[in-house]
């Protein structure tokens with residue numbers, strides 16, 4: 613579904629990603645794990661067209677590299693950014709509706725689906741986004757992404773700053789979303805949890821992919837255990 617070959621990207625003169633190769637098949641959950649500053653968010657920004665890149669990125673055999681970010685969204689790639697970026701002065705429902713502006717006809721169905729996935733958002737539908745707790749805001753950010761009818765959902769550190777309980781809720785929701793047919797690219801520092809729910813994963817270090825395998829293979833890999841799992 614998504615094919616990335618020899619991808620280079622950075623900011624101005626500063627290179628970050630160096631010759632990255634990643635493939636994602638339809639209906640997979642694929643995670644990219646790595647430490648702070650490794651280039652995980654940069655990778656998602658290159659895919660969704662927020663920053664320029666060189667190399668090959670194709671989505672269902674169409675090149676994305678020259679498409680504008682809003683066209684990439686229309687193709688079905690929805691990016692839930694790091695730090696949630698919800699609209700603080702809009703209510704929960706208004707935030708969700710913003711995510712569904714391209715899909716007016718399906719907005720009510722999508723809204724019902726989001727509320728079924730996160731009942732808490734239904735309870736809090738008229739609360740201002742900015743007054744929701746961190747975990748609730750993360751649900752809202754994912755919910756807003758789902759309102760865009762994604763074929764491929766890009767999630768940037770959805771568990772960052774969440775309590776163990778909310779982390780469980782969010783990872784459970786990602787599995788449910790995937791089971792409903794959405795392909796997921798998950799970028800995380802929570803290596804154990806993200807590899808546990810992933811079909812396959814990649815380890816990124818200073819902008820380069822250094823290891824790849826199934827979620828289980830990576831969880832059992834000596835280097836992964838040493839570097840990320842404290843074992």
Ligand SMILES: Nc1ncnc2c1ncn2[C@@H]1O[C@H](COP(=O)(O)OP(=O)(O)OP(=O)(O)O)[C@@H](O)[C@H]1O
Nearest residue numbers: 623628646647648649650651652653654655694801
């Ligand atoms: N807008 C920017 N301008 C210049 N440099 C940037 C910019 N955004 C990120 N960088 C740099 O690019 C490198 C990779 O950053 P990136 O945000 O992709 O890392 P990350 O793996 O997502 O890290 P984290 O886990 O902390 O979110 C870092 O050295 C960072 O300082």
Ligand SMILES: [Mg+2]
Nearest residue numbers: 652653654694
């Ligand atoms: Mg990041």
